Amino acid sequence: MSHQTGIGASDSLRQFFGKCRDGQYRVVKVSITGDAGPEMNMDESKERSGSWDEDWDSLLVPLVDQDQPAYFLYRLDEKDSSSGFLWVFISWSPDHAHTRQKMLYASTKATFKKEFGQGQIKDEYFATSKDEITLSGYRRHLAADAGPGPLSKEEEEMKEIKESETRVDIGVDxxxxxxxxxxxxxxxxxxxxxxxxxxxxxxxxxxxxxxxxxxxxxxxxxxxxxxxxxxxxxxxxxxxxxxxxxxxxxxxxxxxxxxxxxxxxxxxxxxxxxxxxxxxxxxxxxxxxxxxxxxxxxxxxxxxxxxxxxxxxxxxHPVEISSKPKFSKPAPPSRGNKRITKAPPS
Structure with missing residues (x-):
């Protein structure tokens, strides 16, 4: 568990968090500023222009500073059950940034999510290179998350047992x-x-x-x-x-x-x-x-x-049959003309 720094959100950032959820804003950049009493402040924000994937590279990537860590909130077009928009939280910490800055942002991350509201953060990831901030980088993150996590020794053994049991019923075809x-x-x-x-x-x-x-x-x-x-x-x-x-x-x-x-x-x-x-x-x-x-x-x-x-x-493009032919009931077999029979005389 990370140690908290005591750094909180500024009043102006809290006010902005309260109004940025209506769908107008697409991306928000937050930085930690102030030497004597550091706090989290809104650095920049961008309003939506197109769909979430169309806006990603054009709005988010230009906000990245190659040398300075920051937090980014990116709004998706998806909503939760209460009709609130869902967001992606990106913790940006370039490899060549100052070690003190990287530690400061890492230890304040939990406070940031609490200030914004964790319930509306659908996904989060950590990026150290600008390539990871791009839409392609985000999709690679999603694809990697879709893969299986590392297994414990017990899980590995159970997997081997299940596979050996399954092989018994497998035929060549x-x-x-x-x-x-x-x-x-x-x-x-x-x-x-x-x-x-x-x-x-x-x-x-x-x-x-x-x-x-x-x-x-x-x-x-x-x-x-x-x-x-x-x-x-x-x-x-x-x-x-x-x-x-x-x-x-x-x-x-x-x-x-x-x-x-x-x-x-x-x-x-x-x-x-x-x-x-x-x-x-x-x-x-x-x-x-x-x-x-x-x-x-x-x-x-x-x-x-x-x-x-x-x-x-x-x-x-399978061929569609517009209507099924009606079933024609076959005519009964012909028995010839009906014959009139008289009752025998008594």
Whole structure:
């Protein structure tokens, strides 16, 4: 637990905290000032201009002083159950700042959050380089948090027991998720390539799992056409693929993002099948939620030869049947003309 310095918020900062929650302000910078009686004061503030992710780099990054620690509050567009806006708290402490300043800000952080109100802080993180302050840096922070934390010795042993028990029921052709959803950390190149994909820097990303180190790796990225897509799928190893399919639908040019999980038949080990199946959901979640990449269709294949343009088009734009044909009741069998019978004379 950090030791508190006794430094509090100035009256003007408290007043500003009271009025900055109405959605007008996007970012607030707070600094500790005063030598004789230091206190927290508002340094700068910026009003919103666009959505939270559009404003991030243009409003927040210019406020960063390369040599001086500071606190930043960044307002998201999301609200809590009481309709109050949620905020991200960033503790900025550059590596080459004076040691006394870094210690002062570190030990006052808890007081700052208490003054503002911890209930409206959705997320917080610590940044030491300007790259970590950017939107890409924040998304890397979110992706890293989505991965599993370090396990204790007891948790490691329990994990091994569960995995050994699970392997008993796994067949060579098993494709269902045999373990609960797992999340492996993504290397930096994966996160950067997802950021570039979002900005349409390339249309294809291929990811693999490092089975030994249990991490997600980038295998390939670039601009590829639908005709080239089948040749990119390995025939002897599992992969995740993210592909932006540019096409024409109903006379209009459009594009759709597809997530493809390729798992060859008998050439992949049981462990590899199990890990790819278990990590698939967490990979998709990071792509969709942390990078706001809208996946139109998720599909699973065994071979790249399945990825024809006709197949992908039918998956993205399935043919809709407007109405079901009515069932016609068959006519009863004909028995000929009715015959009139007379009763026999008595």
């Amino acid at each position: 098993t494709k269902q998720q045999t373990l609960g959803s797992m999340a492996f950390p993504m290397e930096r190149s994966v996160l950067q390539s997802l950021e570039e994909f979002l900005k349409k820097g390339h249309d294809y990303i291929q990811l693999s799992i490092d089975l030994k180190n249990e991490s997600i790796l980038l295998k390939k990225k670039g601009m590829f056409t639908i005709e080239e897509l089948p040749s990119l799928v390995p025939e002897d190893e599992a992969r995740y693929h993210l592909f932006r399919y540019k096409h024409t639908f109903q006379g209009e040019a459009t594009s759709s993002v597809v997530f493809i999980y390729s798992m060859p038949g008998y050439s992949v080990s049981i462990k590899e099948r199990m890990l790819y199946s278990s990590c698939k959901n967490s990979v998709v979640e990071i792509i969709e939620k942390h990078y706001n990449i809208d996946i139109a269709k998720k599909m699973e294949i065994e071979s790249g030869s399945e990825l024809t343009e006709q197949f992908i088009m039918s998956e993205i």
